[in-house]
Amino acid sequence: MNKRLLAIALVIIVVIAAISVAFLLMPSGDREMDLKVAYSEKMNYETLMVANDMGYFDEAGLNVTPAIVTGGIQAAEAIVTGSADVAAMGDAPAVLLISKGIGAKIIARVAGSEGMHRVIADANITEPKDLEGRKVGMQQSSSSHGAFLQWCKAKDVNTENVTFVYLNPSYLAEAMYSGEIDAMVGSEPWAINTENLCGDAVHELGNSSGLGSSFPIVLVASHKALTEKGEALSRLLEALDRANDHINDHWNDSMAICASHTGLTVEDQSKGSGLQFFELGFNATDVQSMTMTAMGLMDFGKIASVPMIMDHVDLSYLPEE
Numbered sequence: 001m002n003k004r005l006l007a008i009a010l011v012i013i014v015v016i017a018a019i020s021v022a023f024l025l026m027p028s029g030d031r032e033m034d035l036k037v038a039y040s041e042k043m044n045y046e047t048l049m050v051a052n053d054m055g056y057f058d059e060a061g062l063n064v065t066p067a068i069v070t071g072g073i074q075a076a077e078a079i080v081t082g083s084a085d086v087a088a089m090g091d092a093p094a095v096l097l098i099s100k101g102i103g104a105k106i107i108a109r110v111a112g113s114e115g116m117h118r119v120i121a122d123a124n125i126t127e128p129k130d131l132e133g134r135k136v137g138m139q140q141s142s143s144s145h146g147a148f149l150q151w152c153k154a155k156d157v158n159t160e161n162v163t164f165v166y167l168n169p170s171y172l173a174e175a176m177y178s179g180e181i182d183a184m185v186g187s188e189p190w191a192i193n194t195e196n197l198c199g200d201a202v203h204e205l206g207n208s209s210g211l212g213s214s215f216p217i218v219l220v221a222s223h224k225a226l227t228e229k230g231e232a233l234s235r236l237l238e239a240l241d242r243a244n245d246h247i248n249d250h251w252n253d254s255m256a257i258c259a260s261h262t263g264l265t266v267e268d269q270s271k272g273s274g275l276q277f278f279e280l281g282f283n284a285t286d287v288q289s290m291t292m293t294a295m296g297l298m299d300f301g302k303i304a305s306v307p308m309i310m311d312h313v314d315l316s317y318l319p320e321e
Helices: 002-025 046-053 072-081 091-098 143-154 169-178 190-201 223-228 230-249 251-262 266-273 284-299
Strands: 034-040 063-069 086-089 105-112 118-122 135-138 163-166 183-186 202-207 217-221 277-281
Touching (some): 034 230, 046 063, 046 105, 046 251, 063 072, 072 091, 086 091, 091 105, 091 143, 091 217, 091 284, 105 230, 105 284, 118 190, 135 143, 143 284, 190 202, 190 266, 217 230, 223 230, 230 251, 230 277, 251 266
Parallel strands (some): 034 063, 034 086
Antiparallel strands (some): 086 217, 105 217, 105 277, 118 202
């Protein structure tokens, strides 16, 4: 009886081993179109939400697995840990990521907005300098954090006299409402959420317009994806290019798609998205914007030096014009 069980066990082991070998020997083409893409279902990431809902990834022959994260910081972490092949994020998380020297590279900018980062303050705070001695909430190391540092420098606000309160962005509105902080800094929907919850008790003290930055939303690919999934990356950008065309040509439909993911009303979604531009590419303005952000992060002690941005960019996957 024991010999019989042993024989059965050996057969099972042989079958499992054979299946495993067959899987390992499967043509790489069967898997090279698989991509794990990390992005947030919030404003600034409309391109990815529309591409997924419209089926553009499938039509490009891709098998995209979305990895939904809270923001760009978490998207960057997904690249570091290897849990994503590609991640969408703002300029500050991207600068922090490429500064790690792990071989990840920016492959495109999908969107941007000069004024996407907003400072919402207590109604009694009427001038930027009034923030000195106050508590300002934001997500640490986010693009909004980087934008706020640039904004303070432009407005002659001494950040050493500002108390930075680092919070999950989804809690910023409640923190303003409860008086835990005197002002918040964020992109959408966090700024609109704060205005909706607090009403006339708050107002927009300023935003990131006029700082000379486009605050690009970029796609960063892991070193592994760059070396093993080049065709998939090209197809991904083609799908995202189609999504941007759809946003620009069919605004109302696109806003309805995005609102179904962000939880905003279509009106609020349209208001926030309307601050942005949706265009695939990467140009000198993006380089300048990211360099400015890097300088702010270095001054604040987040990175040791300002990276040469183009050393961490590979535009060979962009669709031909």
